[in-house]
Amino acid sequence: MTILLIEDNPADVEMIRELLSDHKGSSFDIVCADRLSAVKPFFAESGIDIILLDLGLPDSQGLDTLRWVREHAGDVPIVVLTMLDNEETGLNALKGGAQDYLVKGQMNGPLIVRSLRYAIERGRIEKELKKQRDSLEELVSEKETLLREIHHRVKNNLQLISGLLDMTRMSSKDESTNGILTDIMLKIQTMAQIHTKLYESKRFGKISLSAQIRDQIDGLSNIYSGKGHDIRCEVNSPEIFLPVDQAIPCALAMNEVLSNAYKHAFKGRKKGTIRISAVQENGRICIMIRDDGIGLPAHFDISRTNSLGIQLIRTLVQHQLKGSFTVKSQKGTETRMEFPAFTTGV
Secondary structure (H helix, E strand, C coil): CEEEEECCCHHHHHHHHHHHHCCCCCCCEEEEECCHHHCHHHHHHCCCCEEEEECCECCECCHHHHHHHHHHCCCCCEEEEECCCCHHHHHHHHHCCCCEEEECCCCCHHHHHHHHHHHHHHHHHHHHHHHHHHHHHHHHHHHHHHHHHHHHHHHHHHHHHHHHHHHHHHHCCCHHHHHHHHHHHHHHHHHHHHHHHHHHCCCCCEEEHHHHHHHHHHHHHHHHHHHCCEEEEEEECCCCEEEHHHHHHHHHHHHHHHHHHHHHHCCCCCEEEEEEEEEEECCEEEEEEEECCCCCCCCCCCCCCCCHHHHHHHHHHHHHCCCEEEEEECCCEEEEEEEECCCCCC
């Protein structure tokens, strides 16, 4: 075993030589340097198995010494030498990259040998763990790149389908057909927006609820703004992130509610306001969508309605989000959706 002993005190150097020479069953080749400026040639030769390092040298002091040696020594394990009254420095050295430390005045041959062997084994394990960690990080990066590419392609395909539907809608003169095509197109656009967010997001696998709401409002405004309505939307939501499994059904349910508000809430009126609020409390997410429109028809019963829109919202909220929703009419219409907040572990 070749040891690089970086120590400027000749008495300590001699003591360490004697302690190691008295230890039977092990052979040590000790090379010495008394300052950092004399160390570089030993690193260049790449024949050092371990470093014994005194932190107090003529040209460097304290943990700065360790940082310099750690930077230039590569993966070579380091055992730091400390004084009796400065053991805390040894503990800090472990945090700074040393594999072990020894206290001067308490050293003997067996203790030094155990420390050297421990430091070499710990250095080997740390090197292997770093190699495995780097490999895992590379695999994760490749996976994220692949998933982003998938989301990008899905988004492009959905936008293509939406564009084809929009072309068909614009060429059709039948109002009923236009309405059906518009509803389908908005649902596809909503799903495309989710995949766009996943492709662009730095928080991969998480969707910002407030950003998604604003994107949906922009899409709806573009569709319905040409019909003579001046509909203002107000969004009040803190930064809430949803996993993909929640983001898509949540966005589709909101799309249905907001579309109905744009289409039906302000009949006979030119102006109106839709307010959307979202909060996350006690492990649940609550989304409130309220308009100041004409309200629901008299005797409307959500539990008995045959409306496909209500059935879709019920399926999305109750079955996919495992939540609940209510609709009430009082100076407009208010829809409340509530569901458990799943953890976003990606």
